[in-house]
Amino acid sequence: MQVVHLHYPINLQRVAKNPLVLAMGFFDGVHRGHQAVIQRAKQEADYRKLPLAVLTYDKFPGIVYQSIPGRFHYLTTLERKVELLEQLGVDLVYVMDFTSHLGALRPQEFVDDILLKMHVKVVVAGFDHTYGDHQVATMERLTSFAQGRFEVVTVDKFTDDQSSEKISSTRIRQAIDEGLVEQANELLGYHYQTHGIVVHGFARGRTIGFPTxxxxxxxxxxxxxxxxxxxxxxxxxxxxxxxxSVGYNVTFGDNHEKTIEVFLFDFNDQIYGEQVTVEWVQRLRGEIKFAGVEELVAQLQQDEVDSREILAN
Ligand SMILES: Cc1cc2nc3c(=O)[nH]c(=O)nc-3n(C[C@H](O)[C@H](O)[C@H](O)COP(=O)(O)O)c2cc1C
Ligand SMILES: Nc1ncnc2c1ncn2[C@@H]1O[C@H](COP(=O)(O)OP(=O)(O)O)[C@@H](O)[C@H]1O
Incomplete structure (x- = not known):
């Protein structure tokens, strides 16, 4: 799969010369709703024997439209998004820089200056996708902006099995923020992950029998x-x-920065500096300030029993 970064106005040298099917969206999380859009686009592409491309953006569009307090945190970084899109059979990902100029494009300009330059034959997106002003740049009106030059396929609202609520990145972000990782996993259709490198802590874990x-x-x-x-x-x-554990080691009271510490079962190796992935399976409890190390260790022993049982299933 190929990844191509674009800036508006797009450089024609950088776009594929041949016709293709394009799925568009920000796709943060590549959740089950997004997967339905991509899968539908894949069907259209296979049927027509055309490559499948995705048009997405380098940053959360909200960063340009409004002032977001603090830093925006993603369900999937571009790297992870690209990995998930590849697993869905996407051939080419266009990553547009999301800027004020891009955000201010009129829908007809978006169609003429971007979509047509990409030689789209079919454009696929979710029912509520917009590519500009929310009142005007709707999927319903995309057909008229297309003026017969490409087909438009709109994918219906994808809902949860339990409720009729739309599966959305916003809902999943809320679940993650509340620690409801099982709910997030259900909506994502895969286990939520965090990526990073292993660094040194206070070297206390090994002294209490739980190196982290x-x-x-x-x-x-x-x-x-x-x-x-x-x-x-x-x-x-x-x-x-x-x-x-995601937290501040409140029992020791000397860690003022949030940390992720992982105790691995049946493992004994030095892994400082390694690139690692944490896959969040189930929440066990909140962080507790224990009276002392003994109480903490007793709880960790119980956590290990609980975790092993959960992970065995
Ligand atoms: C599964 C797990 C649960 C933990 N729960 C708590 C907790 O509830 N309260 C707490 O103060 N520390 C908790 N800790 C953090 C330990 O205090 C920490 O691992 C210990 O301080 C050693 O870390 P260090 O070697 O980086 O200093 C937990 C750690 C793990 C791995
Ligand atoms: N079972 C294990 N789980 C996690 N880390 C382990 C394990 N066995 C060995 N290690 C190593 O020990 C380190 C953690 O030791 P610890 O005493 O908690 O020190 P620190 O937190 O300062 O790194 C890990 O980064 C890893 O390299």
Whole structure:
């Protein structure tokens, strides 16, 4: 799969010369709703024997439209999004820089200056996708902006099995913020992940029988709420089971920065500096300030029993 970065106005040298099917959206999380859009686009592409491209953006469009308090945290960084899109059979990803100029394009300009320059034969997106002014740049009106030059396929609202609520990145971000990783996993259709490298901590874990890999996570990624979780952990292409704490080591009271610490079961190796993936499987509890180390260790022993049972299923 190829990834091409574009800036508006687009450089024609950088776009594919041949016709293609294009799915468009920001696709943060590449959740089950997004997967339905991409799969539908894939069907259209296969049927017509055309390549499947995705048009997405380098940053959350809200950053340009409004002032977001603090830094925006993503369900998927571009790297992870591209990986998930590749798994869905996408051939080419266009990553447009989202800027004020791009955001201010009139829908007809968006169609003429971007979509047509990409030689689109079919454009596929979700029912509520907009490519400009929310009142005007709707999927319903995309057909008239297309003026017969390409087909438009709109994919219906994809809902949860339990409720009729739309599966949305916003809902999943809220679930992650509340530590409801099982709910997030259900909506995503895969286990939520965090990526980072292993760094040094206070070297205390080994003294209490629970050495922990401290994960310095990618700053753009959205982290589950403070608490304790059963996890899977990948290092050097191998998956291990373990339990993770997101928090401040409140019992010791000397850690003022949030950390991710992972104790791995049946593991004994030095992995400082390694690139790792934490896969959040289930939330066990919140962070507790214990009266002392003994109480903390007793709880960790119980957490290990609980996590092993969860992960065995
Ligand atoms: C699964 C797990 C759960 C934890 N739960 C708590 C907790 O509830 N309260 C707390 O103060 N520390 C908790 N910790 C953090 C330990 O205090 C920490 O691992 C210990 O301080 C050693 O870390 P260090 O070697 O980086 O200093 C937890 C750690 C793990 C791995
Ligand atoms: N079972 C294990 N789980 C996690 N880390 C382990 C394990 N066994 C060995 N290690 C290693 O020990 C380190 C953690 O030791 P620890 O005493 O908690 O020190 P620190 O938190 O300062 O790194 C990890 O980064 C890893 O390299």
């Amino acid at each position: 890999a401290n994960v310095q996570w990618n700053i753009d990624e959205r982290l589950p709420a403070v608490g304790v979780y059963a996890v899977r952990f990948r290092v050097n292409q191998v998956w291990y089971q373990g339990m993770a």
